[in-house]
Amino acid sequence: MTLTPLPTDTTPEWDEDSSPRVVVIGAGPAGLTAAYQLLKADVTDLVVVEADDVVGGISRTVERDGWRFDIGGHRFFTKVPEVEKLWFELLAEELMVRPRMSRIFYDGKFFDYPLRAANALGNLGVVEAARCVVSYAAARVRPPKDQSNFETWVASRFGWRLYRTFFKTYTEKLWGVDATEIQADWAAQRIKNLSLGKAVVNSLLPKRGSTDVTSLIEEFLYPKLGPGMMWETCRDRVVEGGADVQMRTPVSRIERGDGRAVAVWTEEPEGAHRRHECDEVVSSMPLGDLVLAMDPPAPADVRAAAAALKHRDFLTVALVVPEDLAFPDNWIYVHSPEVKLGRVQNFGAWSPHMVKPGRTCLGLEYFVNRGDEYWSMSDEELIALGKAEAAEIGIVPSADVVESGYVVRMPAAYPVYDGAYAANVEVLRAWLEANTPNVQPVGRNGMHRYNNQDHSMLTAMLAVENILKGAGHDLWAVNVEEEYHEEIGAEDRDAGRQSAGRGTGRAAPIIG
Numbered sequence: 001m002t003l004t005p006l007p008t009d010t011t012p013e014w015d016e017d018s019s020p021r022v023v024v025i026g027a028g029p030a031g032l033t034a035a036y037q038l039l040k041a042d043v044t045d046l047v048v049v050e051a052d053d054v055v056g057g058i059s060r061t062v063e064r065d066g067w068r069f070d071i072g073g074h075r076f077f078t079k080v081p082e083v084e085k086l087w088f089e090l091l092a093e094e095l096m097v098r099p100r101m102s103r104i105f106y107d108g109k110f111f112d113y114p115l116r117a118a119n120a121l122g123n124l125g126v127v128e129a130a131r132c133v134v135s136y137a138a139a140r141v142r143p144p145k146d147q148s149n150f151e152t153w154v155a156s157r158f159g160w161r162l163y164r165t166f167f168k169t170y171t172e173k174l175w176g177v178d179a180t181e182i183q184a185d186w187a188a189q190r191i192k193n194l195s196l197g198k199a200v201v202n203s204l205l206p207k208r209g210s211t212d213v214t215s216l217i218e219e220f221l222y223p224k225l226g227p228g229m230m231w232e233t234c235r236d237r238v239v240e241g242g243a244d245v246q247m248r249t250p251v252s253r254i255e256r257g258d259g260r261a262v263a264v265w266t267e268e269p270e271g272a273h274r275r276h277e278c279d280e281v282v283s284s285m286p287l288g289d290l291v292l293a294m295d296p297p298a299p300a301d302v303r304a305a306a307a308a309l310k311h312r313d314f315l316t317v318a319l320v321v322p323e324d325l326a327f328p329d330n331w332i333y334v335h336s337p338e339v340k341l342g343r344v345q346n347f348g349a350w351s352p353h354m355v356k357p358g359r360t361c362l363g364l365e366y367f368v369n370r371g372d373e374y375w376s377m378s379d380e381e382l383i384a385l386g387k388a389e390a391a392e393i394g395i396v397p398s399a400d401v402v403e404s405g406y407v408v409r410m411p412a413a414y415p416v417y418d419g420a421y422a423a424n425v426e427v428l429r430a431w432l433e434a435n436t437p438n439v440q441p442v443g444r445n446g447m448h449r450y451n452n453q454d455h456s457m458l459t460a461m462l463a464v465e466n467i468l469k470g471a472g473h474d475l476w477a478v479n480v481e482e483e484y485h486e487e488i489g490a491e492d493r494d495a496g497r498q499s500a501g502r503g504t505g506r507a508a509p510i511i512g
Contacts, residue, residue, distance in 0.1 A: 020467060023264040023276050024048040025251055026284030028057025029453045030443030032234040033086070034282040034460035039241035041468055046243040047276055049266050051250035054228070055235045057284070058314075058413055058444070059453050061228030061354075064406045067361050068226050068354035069318045069347045071410045073331050075100070076221035076230075078454035082461065084221075090233050091223055096351065098222045101328060105393065106165060106335040113333070128161075135159030150182035169335045173342040174367050175312060175416070183419065224353040227453075249274070251285060253295040254439070261436045280467045281436075282460065284443035286311070286412055291428050294436070302431045305424040309448055313375060314413035316345075317364040317386035318406040321396055323348065326360040332395075339389040340374065342367050359403070364390060370411055379407040415448045429476060440466060440475060447476070 022038055024031045027050035035048050054060050058071050076095070078084050087095065104111040109123040121129050136159035143156035150171065155163040168179050175182060223229040239245055248269045255263040255275070264276045283290050288309035291298055298306070331345045341364055348360030355361050364386040368374045377385070383405035390396045415421075425448050432439055440463040441447050443456035459478050465471040 019043050019045055020279040021045045021277055022047075022280045022282065022467065023278040024282045024284075025264065025290075026050060026057065026443065026446065027052075027055040027231070027235060027245060027247070028284055028443060028456070029059050029231065030284040030446060030456040030460040031282065032231055032238060033457040034442065034464055035238045035243055035245075036086075036090075036234055036241075037461055037464040038467070039238060039243055041464070043468070044242045048238065048243060048245045049249045049251060049264065049276070050245070050247050051285075053248050055245075055247075056228045056231035058410060059227045059231060061226030062316075062406075062408050064318070065404070066356060067318065067320065067347075067406070068228075068351075069316065069361055069363050069406075069408070070226055070228075070345065070350070071314065071316065071408065071413070072343075072365060073345050073350065074222075074227040074453060075330075076223070076227070076453075078452075080454055080458055083454040083457050086457065087221065087230065090237065091230055094224050094229060094233075095221045096224050097219055098330070098350065099219050100330060101349070102331050102333070103327075103329050104166065104333045104335055105395075106169075108394065110332070111166075132159060132161045132165075135161040148184050149180045150184060151179040153184035154179075166335065169337045170333055170342065173334075173340070174414075176367060176369060183417075222351060224351050226347075226351065226354055251289075251293055254281070254290070254293045254436075255295055256436060259435065260438045279438065281439040282463050282467075283439055283441050284446035284456070284460075286445040287425065287428055287441055287448045290439070290441065290446070291431065298431055298435070302427055305427040308420060308424050309428075310416040310418060310421075311412035311445070312414040312416055313368050313370045314410045315366050315368055315375065315382070316408045316410075317366070317382050318347075318408070319362045319364065319383070319386055319390065319396070320359055320403045320405070321362060321401055322403075323355075323358050323360050325396055325401055326362065327395070334393065336393050339393055340366055341386070341389045341393070344390075344395055362390070362395070367414075375409065379405075382407045412445055415445060415450055417450070421448065442475060 020043065022043060022045065024035045024038075024046065025048075027048055031048060031050070032055065035046060038046055054062075059074050061068050061070055075098075076084075076087055102113050104113050107123075111123055112119045124132065139156055139159040144152040147153045147156050151163065151168065154167050158167075171182065172179055235245055246266065249266040251264060252267045252273055253265045254261050255265060261278060261281050264278055264281060266274050266276065268274055285293075286309070288306035291306040292303060297303060326346050326348055328349060329346060330349045331343055333343055334341045343365040345363035345365065346360060347363060348355040366374055366382075374382070374385075384399075386405065387396075387399035387402050390402075391399045396402065429441075432441070442459040442463050444451050447459065449455075455478065459475045462471070462473040462475055462478065466473050466475075
């Protein structure tokens, strides 16, 4: 299906019929974008309900004692001009252009990312570089027979040595399973054009006149007080426009009748339950939870599919250190297998407005599951772990230089693509379309898709068109794009934009 791009003007122009009653579930990028677009179209019978006490979802900015840090890094980069226009509409004077710098830490060395020949050769050494070339050649001549999983798929294309150095450890930290349990489908989607392995191979074996490897973006937009600034501003605009934004009000059930959703019930902070009548629902709550909240309930097989959807959780240990001890990167991937730490952010490199003079804040990121030993640690234990691991790999010279620390836990940060996820999502999608056609799932968790912020916003924009113009957009057709999201190919440089129909998201690994 080809989606018609949205008009350049982000203000929808709708037929002026009776205004629908709309409930938006979730105050992250998708939910707030939907609410903002609806208000611009003069839809005022609108309520936004959010289970948390902070807007922005995973794109929030956390503030502790005057320090600001993200839940992961959130660059504002998009190939969809309508999304970029909306960013400027909300934060015209507060968006900065920031340089992009990231590296890979492995074996006590920093590798440029994207890799550069001189840096890669210098870090690997002549002997190891030669071994990588031999390993690569051997894998191309005699690849593994079974290429159904991530490990053998990558090794068959880049050799075992490059795979173990630049793929295995970080991937297993992120998803919490052995790389052999991740299906090759994700690798084929994620690594088919620009990839770390291909960059290494081209660094070691440069091809004269080669133009097929594209470059990563070298700069990006960023709100001076972090991504949460965007969504706090959007919330304020939504409230000023007359909508009701209710925080700490999780959805308890969704009442069905006459083949539609007729009301959304929420639990108020004091424990009472409130009924919100609705004509339309835009939902960014986790897809499985959405279906499990239906009343009357969905059939048993549908509920089982909903309960089977899983998420990977995330926590940040933020450490305050003297500014002169910080690295210049926005973030560093930690491929060192001896530590649990997966990635480190330098929030002072994202924006000097997020830190205090003479100090910076390092965000040590851990990929976890709710209830596991790391999630269950006290803040004091996690801060001690972060200090020890940062010192162990040399990110800081010693734990003693850390002046203070903070912990932020973020549940359901990454939708997990296990072996049954696609079938389960399809079951839920089909049931929702048949039984609650006025409920439109949008965004990362709302669609159980590992996508970017701009992709979430685009699904919300198209959902609003569906509500107010009957546009009939299939939101599920806004899928992962055919090339890596950060690549800039010749067609993008020439055209300067991308059709909304190609999608802006990214794939996640299929596990199992």
